[in-house]
Amino acid sequence: MTEKQNILTCAEFQAQLPELISSGQPIADHPHLRTCGLCSALLAELQTIVDAARQLFPIVEPPDDLWEQIESAIKEEESKPAEGQPAKN
Amino acid sequence: MPHSRIPTQPDSAALPPPAADSTPQPRVSPALTFARAAAPNPTEADALARAQTGDHLAFAHLYSLHKRRIYSLCLRMVGNIAEAEDLTQEAFLQLHRKIATFRGDSAFSTWLHRLAINVVLMHLRRKGLSLISLDEAMEPTADEGPGRSFGTPDPALAGAIDRLALERAVGELPAGYRLIFVLHDIEGYEHNEIASMLDCSIGNSKSQLHKARLKLRDAVRTGSRQEAQR
Numbered sequence: 001m002t003e004k005q006n007i008l009t010c011a012e013f014q015a016q017l018p019e020l021i022s023s024g025q026p027i028a029d030h031p032h033l034r035t036c037g038l039c040s041a042l043l044a045e046l047q048t049i050v051d052a053a054r055q056l057f058p059i060v061e062p063p064d065d066l067w068e069q070i071e072s073a074i075k076e077e078e079s080k081p082a083e084g085q086p087a088k089n
Numbered sequence: 090m091p092h093s094r095i096p097t098q099p100d101s102a103a104l105p106p107p108a109a110d111s112t113p114q115p116r117v118s119p120a121l122t123f124a125r126a127a128a129p130n131p132t133e134a135d136a137l138a139r140a141q142t143g144d145h146l147a148f149a150h151l152y153s154l155h156k157r158r159i160y161s162l163c164l165r166m167v168g169n170i171a172e173a174e175d176l177t178q179e180a181f182l183q184l185h186r187k188i189a190t191f192r193g194d195s196a197f198s199t200w201l202h203r204l205a206i207n208v209v210l211m212h213l214r215r216k217g218l219s220l221i222s223l224d225e226a227m228e229p230t231a232d233e234g235p236g237r238s239f240g241t242p243d244p245a246l247a248g249a250i251d252r253l254a255l256e257r258a259v260g261e262l263p264a265g266y267r268l269i270f271v272l273h274d275i276e277g278y279e280h281n282e283i284a285s286m287l288d289c290s291i292g293n294s295k296s297q298l299h300k301a302r303l304k305l306r307d308a309v310r311t312g313s314r315q316e317a318q319r
Binding site for chain 1: 145148149152156157158160161164165173174177178181182185186250252255256259270271274275280295296298299302303305306309
């Protein structure tokens with residue numbers, strides 16, 4: 001880590017945060033985080049939010065009659081003549 | 090490609106209800122009929138190959154394999170049950186129209202997932218959400234910019250989060266933020282994929298995701314403070 005990273009202000013560090021987080025690299029050892037409880041807490045809280053949000057959205061079953069609606073729409077589409085084609089008898 | 094957080098297995102073999110028919114018949118679903126006809130274990134590949142030739146029972150089987158994931162995706166993206174049902178229907182109608190064009194360059198489930206996302210994005214654009222100008226509309230305000238104060242650490246967020254508060258916060262996210270949050274943090278798409286889908290820059294995708302997370306954090310903190318005051 002460079003000396004420049006050591007002297008980042010919170011504002012500068014937080015401005016870099018989207019890029020740091022999305023880099024996929026571990027940032028827990030970032031020099032700024034070693035000395036800044038506020039930004040460390042922010043990062044931990046954001047991670048907690050993301051982890052919790054993943055549990056919020058389970059895979060759910062659509063209503064039973066949805067297939068009937070889809071099938072009916074498919075039949076309706078198929079019964080329409082294609083553009084430029086005569087209707088089937 | 091979505092990364093590994095996305096389930097790669099199709100949904101369990103829950104079957105759709107039988108097709109409406111004027112002739113009284115035992116209630117056997119088309120997908121089950123297909124499954125029996127293609128016994129012992131019809132695979133997705135079998136069903137796909139048949140559906141591409143216009144086999145309706147095979148298409149019904151594909152529906153039964155993927156309906157839960159596609160419906161859940163739509164529900165996550167729009168947060169509204171009625172809209173999610175309409176969008177799921179539209180996604181499978183689009184699939185029916187385009188299935189013959191699937192060439193297997195990617196996994197079928199990945200292709201279908203992207204098709205469904207495009208259906209949702211089209212819907213949101215029709216509703217007036219300009220995904221391209223989202224960036225301009227969401228330039229940081231004075232209290233959102235890098236210089237904002239994040240306050241002291243919140244012990245309530247250090248451990249378990251109030252599920253209801255978070256659910257409410259996600260529900261109240263502006264549509265653009267919600268979209269990027271769901272696509273990245275829930276569905277597992279990378280920023281370059283999201284940028285391509287939303288026609289925005291990778292940097293914008295990253296910064297909007299960050300803002301979405303900050304908004305959620307703020308909303309949960311506010312909720313937990315209000316709860317503590319009661």
